[in-house]
Amino acid sequence: MTVFKLAFPRVNYSGVGAIEALTERLIESHGSEKGLLISDPALVSLGFAEKILNSGLNIDLFDDVRPNPDTNTVNQAYSKYVEVGAQFIIGFGGGSSIDTAKAVKILSANEGPIAAFNGIEKVKHAGAPLYAINSTAGTAAEVTSNAVITDTKTHVKHVIISDKIIPDISVNDPSIMLDIPSSVTAATGIDALTHAVESYVSVGAHALTDYVSLEAISAISQNLPLVVDNGKNIEAREKVALGQFIAGLSFNSAGLGMVHAMAHPAGAHKDLPHGVCNAILLPIVCEYNRSHRVEKFAKVAKALGVDTSDMSEEQASEAAISALHELNRRVGIPSGFGQLGVSEEDTLSWVPDALADPCAGGNPYPMPKEDIIDIYRQAL
Incomplete structure (x- = not known):
């Protein structure tokens, strides 16, 4: 081992x-x-x-x-x-x-x-x-x-x-946490979900973090819409808090990936909320990584609540990406950086920082400059 x-x-x-x-x-x-x-x-x-x-x-x-x-x-x-x-x-x-x-x-x-x-x-x-x-x-x-x-x-x-x-x-x-605005609840909750997903598919993942990551994905995805709809739902708040805590345990050991590496420059240069940046990038980067972690993304789909019983692994892995997009929509995440006043010129200036970010090394597949540019373009 x-x-x-x-x-x-x-x-x-x-x-x-x-x-x-x-x-x-x-x-x-x-x-x-x-x-x-x-x-x-x-x-x-x-x-x-x-x-x-x-x-x-x-x-x-x-x-x-x-x-x-x-x-x-x-x-x-x-x-x-x-x-x-x-x-x-x-x-x-x-x-x-x-x-x-x-x-x-x-x-x-x-x-x-x-x-x-x-x-x-x-x-x-x-x-x-x-x-x-x-x-x-x-x-x-x-x-x-x-x-x-x-x-x-x-x-x-x-x-x-x-x-x-x-x-x-x-x-x-x-x-x-009961009086946190729904927009902040959504952004921070998807940030926690990003920790769970990225650590699950990262190069540093191992048996213990795999188990913890999937539990976190399930707890957060099932309860986040409930607390976005009703911030006073103390039971759901507690489950989201537990999910983000154990997601932290996972990424503290297994590391993260290009979602965070690309989100950090967006926050630094444009002072954008970190959770929103992660949320916009998460399904796009996951689609990029999917072919290198098909089996794992199939399990992510199940943890997100998708019924994968009649799906092949390939189909289930694709369903995971769709489920991430849908969760973003459900909790009110902006559809892209363009809604936040970001231009393509802005994203081009972020590329060197994304390449140099310490989180980049955890990505399941190395992402060259050209692909980072393309993903930022998709995220507009």
Whole structure:
């Protein structure tokens, strides 16, 4: 058997009340030590940060995180960390807040700039303890070794991958997800589905990630339309949150592919939502990869809820692509980048970054420049 690695948080709390379980543990372990809560203005305005700020922890707040966090945001958050003399960090929100918290964790023990850590395992020292509370059920940032930070000077997304930035404790509490807008629910949910599908067909996939990926595909695809239709559906929210969590476990071990490699430049250059970029590209890239993973895409179809009993493997694999297109339509994903104001000239400028992205190496088949150009064209 090929050697494979699994890396994930030491502890995870999931379910309604998980935030309170975390704060109780942190009060016990950190006492009066100073912590820094890194979040975004929306969560603070909705009052969810109060669960942390009024918990009895000695906490200061940095809430200037923006979507697609950049190097300026990271530097400001780290300055706050130093200013208040923090000894531990809580990232509270979606991928933007948690990735910013991961970057501050890096800088707490390693000399910057943060761009120096772009790539795989370039972080030498683990830094301050990090606790991550997921609020979107999308990025799985609370469980993974990845952080994505946009460089404000070059407009390149630095993809930092290191076991040393995996949060010590992760939290998935669906009670804070009930008021997420349907468009955000859809985009983050398809982001999580992308993690599951890409890790399932990646070159790094193995027996354990195969099992987990299929379970995640099933949980997310069956329940995402329900929470898009009714954000207060706590049972479906919990199932989507679980699906995105285990999809994170899978891609943290097996890796991703060209969907993410091509989505990262779109977010960096046009400040587009990461989940939407992934969703637009997912069925198109999967069709490109399908002939190299026919058996696996046939199983993806079944996990997506397609009745494949009377289909050949080839037919079932084609049905998987159709089902991905249909799920995008069902939850309201834009049909292409053109709807978001992107031109073909824009996509041509993204190609070098897509080729250089660390996620590209996980794709089941190498994608040359000409094919990347063609896929971006199809995605318009």
